[in-house]
Amino acid sequence: MTLKAYQYSLKPTKAQADLFVLSFGHNRFVWNWALALKSRYYRRFGQSLSKRQLQDQLVKKKNRDRYAWLYQVNAQSYLATLDHLDQAFSDFFNGKKKYPRFKSKSSHWHGYQNPQHTDVDFEQGCVKLPKIGWVKTTLHRPFEGKIKTSTVKLTPSGRYRVSILVDDGLDLPVPSTIEPDLTVGVDLGIKSLAVASDGTVIENTQPLQAALVTLKKEQRILSRQKKGSKSRAKQRLIIAKCHEKVANIRKHLLHQVSNHLVSKNQATSICIEDLHVKGLIRNKKLSRHIADIAWGELLRQFEYKCAWQGKNLITIDRFYPSSKTCSSCGSIKHDLKLSDRWYACDHCGVEMDRDLNAAINIKQQGLKQALEQVGTTCAVKCSPKSRLAQSSDLAKGTEFTQYESAETNARTAHAV
Numbered sequence: 323m324t325l326k327a328y329q330y331s332l333k334p335t336k337a338q339a340d341l342f343v344l345s346f347g348h349n350r351f352v353w354n355w356a357l358a359l360k361s362r363y364y365r366r367f368g369q370s371l372s373k374r375q376l377q378d379q380l381v382k383k384k385n386r387d388r389y390a391w392l393y394q395v396n397a398q399s400y401l402a403t404l405d406h407l408d409q410a411f412s413d414f415f416n417g418k419k420k421y422p423r424f425k426s427k428s429s430h431w432h433g434y435q436n437p438q439h440t441d442v443d444f445e446q447g448c449v450k451l452p453k454i455g456w457v458k459t460t461l462h463r464p465f466e467g468k469i470k471t472s473t474v475k476l477t478p479s480g481r482y483r484v485s486i487l488v489d490d491g492l493d494l495p496v497p498s499t500i501e502p503d504l505t506v507g508v509d510l511g512i513k514s515l516a517v518a519s520d521g522t523v524i525e526n527t528q529p530l531q532a533a534l535v536t537l538k539k540e541q542r543i544l545s546r547q548k549k550g551s552k553s554r555a556k557q558r559l560i561i562a563k564c565h566e567k568v569a570n571i572r573k574h575l576l577h578q579v580s581n582h583l584v585s586k587n588q589a590t591s592i593c594i595e596d597l598h599v600k601g602l603i604r605n606k607k608l609s610r611h612i613a614d615i616a617w618g619e620l621l622r623q624f625e626y627k628c629a630w631q632g633k634n635l636i637t638i639d640r641f642y643p644s645s646k647t648c649s650s651c652g653s654i655k656h657d658l659k660l661s662d663r664w665y666a667c668d669h670c671g672v673e674m675d676r677d678l679n680a681a682i683n684i685k686q687q688g689l690k691q692a693l694e695q696v697g698t699t700c701a702v703k704c705s706p707k708s709r710l711a712q713s714s715d716l717a718k719g720t721e722f723t724q725y726e727s728a729e730t731n732a733r734t735a736h737a738v
């Protein structure tokens with residue numbers, strides 16, 4: 323079973339848009355109510371309320387006259403909201419995320435999920451959503467398979483989108499055997515986005531850098547405007563559109579890179595450094611560039627695209643000195659600076675591009691690591707961990723990976 327998310331632009335009528343807004347609001351209410359109840363219950367009794375108990379409480383609440391308005395929207399979406407809250411709590415307890423927060427009406431992202439009963443008509447170009455009906459949609463990309471869920475979102479720039487999760491019913495292909503000739507090493511960098519050991523170079527267009535000037539100008543206008551004024555709301559929309567444009571350029575670029583290196587490349591195994599993105603982003607000098615490139619998202623794409631195509635993704639240890647090692651003789655050049663773009667070995671005299679040298683090293687190290695793990699006749703499979711990550715990430719739609727620093731201090735301070 324492979325889950326894939328498809329995102330489309332919705333074109334609702336005024337009445338439909340009103341129903342969407344109602345659904346966002348009601349689901350936000352359910353989230354905040356459940357979060358408050360769960361936190362209060364824990365403080366008083368030292369026990370956590372289960373998802374089942376919350377569901378029962380919600381049914382009781384809905385049956386009271388005061389809360390009859392909860393029936394206005396798809397009741398199943400509440401179950402999805404409670405599911406998400408449950409997930410948020412397990413992420414918190416596993417140290418992955420911070421304590422769940424209350425949702426605010428003034429936040430810039432709104433959404434709700436329909437766990438069932440979504441239908442798509444490609445001929446008519448519309449999507450059927452529970453309690454809303456058929457909504458006109460730009461279905462630019464067809465899919466085949468069983469629809470699992472649909473998530474409706476309102477972006478900060480005021481556009482409605484639907485993300486449809488589809489199960490194509492096919493099993494993931496069995497990963498092929500690792501062969502040195504069909505293995506490629508990839509070095510991710512800032513100047514060039516990716517350099518492969520076969521000589522492929524993908525330049526970084528730095529979309530945020532280019533749009534930054536415009537953004538700064540618009541932001542300055544915003545800062546001069548009165549809070550709560552109409553012109554400020556208008557200006558905020560302009561900035562949101564600017565941000566969205568940058569995000570789209572970036573997403574497009576990342577998909578091009580991962581497609582080029584995974585799907586279009588003949589190599590069946592790809593070696594890559596296991597970069598600690600969250601750690602790197604704390605480096606103030608580099609963080610803007612790293613956030614701009616979105617390495618975390620690139621790695622995620624590599625992972626699932628490899629799994630879909632039966633290719634092997636070998637991640638090598640992040641402490642391996644791939645840049646400083648000579649790919650020809652193996653000697654280490656300790657005085658190599660970040661500004662040195664050319665690698666010249668003092669021992670064997672080999673000279674080449676710094677990133678290409680690193681890519682070759684990553685390939686060699688990856689092959690060595692793979693052989694050590696499984697012996698000489700190896701068919702290294704994608705780790706179950708990576709498959710799990712794939713399905714859960716996709717369930718969230720194709721949103722961008724948010725870089726949040728997991729602060730253990732905050733976790734202990736909160737302790738529910």
Ligand SMILES: [Zn+2]
Nearest residue numbers: 648651667670
């Ligand atoms: Zn050398």
